[in-house]
Structure formats: structure tokens, C-alpha cells
Amino acid sequence: MTETHILEEIAELLAASRRPLFITGAGISAASGLPTYRGTGGLYADGVNEEGLPYEEVLSGHMLQARPELTWRELARMACRLAHARANAAHRAIAEVPHAVVLTQNVDGLHLEAGSRKVIEIHGNLRELHCTTCTHTRPAGDWERLPIPPLCPQCGAVLRPGVVLFGEPLPRLAVEWLEEELARGFDLVFSIGTTSLFPYIAEPVALAASAGVPTVEINPERTAVSHLVDYRLRGDAAALLPRIVAGAGARGG
The missing domain is CATH 3.30.1600.10 (SIR2/SIRT2 'Small Domain')
Structure with a gap:
């Protein structure tokens, strides 16, 4: 299957989604010069x-x-x-997705700058x-x-x-918010620009995979969750996400 066909399939899933989760790490901000x-x-x-x-x-x-x-x-x-740094096309694309929840490890604030509203800053x-x-x-x-x-x-x-520095606990309010969102469930999960080495970052992907919820990874290298996802894209998130979101919009998402 070509990349274009894969992107079209993911766009269809996103168009139908009402509870998408976007998990992001440092890789999503690479196009912002970070x-x-x-x-x-x-x-x-x-x-x-x-x-x-x-x-x-x-x-x-x-x-x-x-x-x-x-x-x-x-x-x-x-x-x-x-x-x-300024928000790039990947941040802006996510901000265009209705009902999106963002779980980010990043402390750069670029999701908020781009206009995303539900942003769980798990590392502060x-x-x-x-x-x-x-x-x-x-x-x-x-x-x-x-x-x-x-x-x-x-x-x-x-x-x-x-x-959050290494060896320190996660922010209590952020953890409670994440637990509440996970309890509500998601119907599509993206993992973008993260190696997924932390359990609380890998867990939502693993839960989705075990429940049959579609999962997508965008990362240039293999990660701790690559073997779990339904779709694995190795390209640049700033190039791929706008295509996916635009495709979803064209389908009425």
C-alpha cells in the first residue's frame, strides 16, 4: 500500500472520530527548530x-x-x-481537529500557541x-x-x-485529568514524535490496541509502541499531519 493510500485511510478514520487522542513528544517540535x-x-x-x-x-x-x-x-x-520557537504545521493541524485531546511530554507550550484547547502537559x-x-x-x-x-x-x-525533572513525580492535576480522559475512552489514538519509553505515554496506545481502537504512529525511528500500532508512518509530522487533517475535513470530519 502506498503512503497516499495509508494517509487516505487514516484521514477517513479521523473524519469519523469523535474522541481522538494525540500523544506528542519532542519530535513534533523538530520543525519548529527544537x-x-x-x-x-x-x-x-x-x-x-x-x-x-x-x-x-x-x-x-x-x-x-x-x-x-x-x-x-x-x-x-x-x-x-x-x-x-513557533508552532509548526503539525501543531496547527492538531488544533484544527474537533474534540481532540492532546497528551504532550513537551514543555514548549506550542500546542497551546497553535490553538489546541485540551492539552495535558504531563511534564509541566x-x-x-x-x-x-x-x-x-x-x-x-x-x-x-x-x-x-x-x-x-x-x-x-x-x-x-x-x-518535571527526572526522579520527580508527575503533576497531580495533570495525572488526574489524563485518568479522567482515559476512563472516557478514545476512538482513535495518534503517537507522534515520541519514543514512548515512559509507561504513561505508551499505555494509552497499548490500551487502544488491546481494545481494537485504531492507532497511528508518526516517528522517523522505531519506538516502544511501533509493534502495537495499526499504521506506522516514518515521515515528518509537519508534512504528514496537515495532509491527514485536510483529508479528514474533505470527508466531512
Whole structure:
């Protein structure tokens, strides 16, 4: 079957869908100029940063406590890239899908910028900074002007963004929202630009597959859920998703 025929089949499924779920990872933002972390061309394709430290260690809650300047250097570098990024055609295509729910690992806010309304940011976001000691909270503002690490103006403790670092629990409200949406069920599940290594990212795909719900993966490399999906596309999400969504619209979706 040609790619065109596969895209047409997926578009038909999307046109008929009333509860689609889009699971997204760093790969969907690649066309916005944001590098992924794992995989070919990733920031840490070999598992370590330029100093030879595993990025899971650098971007961990433990490292933030022990050496906040090290963690903050990576956070600031990431945030400065995000500040100049804009939603791409893949984000905008998803935003056009009625009733779509987005489960994203990304902290870049590009789904919200594109206009998606139901966005579960399971790893938090970079929009606010919180004191690690007191209750002080403030907008992140201009990351390029922040000292490393930034300190709380009230108590002098280190500030941190509202993102989930390695070794930390997921945000309670986001987890509860995801559980509620999963309990309601989905009739079509997309996995886009993610290696699906985290159980809570792979689980919705596995649940859908076991229930006979159609599943689609868009990712250049094989992932932890590639063997489960009904349709596997290896192309660029920014090129493929607009074609799928446009095809669904042409069918009255």
C-alpha cells in the first residue's frame, strides 16, 4: 500500500472520530527548530551532554538540589531555544481537529500557541517559576536575563520552573485529568514524535490496541509502541499531519 493510500485511510478514520487522542513528544517540535533529546540528531543522542554527564542526571531533582547551577544551565539553554520557537504545521493541524485531546511530554507550550484547547502537559511547563522553599511564584519572563540559578526575592532560595525533572513525580492535576480522559475512552489514538519509553505515554496506545481502537504512529525511528500500532508512518509530522487533517475535513470530519 502506498503512503497516499495509508494517509487516505487514516484521514477517513479521523473524519469519523469523535474522541481522538494525540500523544506528542519532542519530535513534533523538530520543525519548529527544537532538537529532540534522544535519537538521531538529538541533543543527547549518545546519552550524555558535552561534559560527559548523563542528561537524566543533569536534569534531575537531585541535581537541582545538589548543584542547581548545573541544572539551571541546561534549563536556561532549553528555555532560550523555546522562546524563539513557533508552532509548526503539525501543531496547527492538531488544533484544527474537533474534540481532540492532546497528551504532550513537551514543555514548549506550542500546542497551546497553535490553538489546541485540551492539552495535558504531563511534564509541566516553563511559563512560571516557583520557589523551592517558600510559596513565592512569578512568571518566568525573559529567560535570557535570568541569573543562573535565579533566587527567590522573598527567602533567597533557588527558584525552579514548573517542569518535571527526572526522579520527580508527575503533576497531580495533570495525572488526574489524563485518568479522567482515559476512563472516557478514545476512538482513535495518534503517537507522534515520541519514543514512548515512559509507561504513561505508551499505555494509552497499548490500551487502544488491546481494545481494537485504531492507532497511528508518526516517528522517523522505531519506538516502544511501533509493534502495537495499526499504521506506522516514518515521515515528518509537519508534512504528514496537515495532509491527514485536510483529508479528514474533505470527508466531512
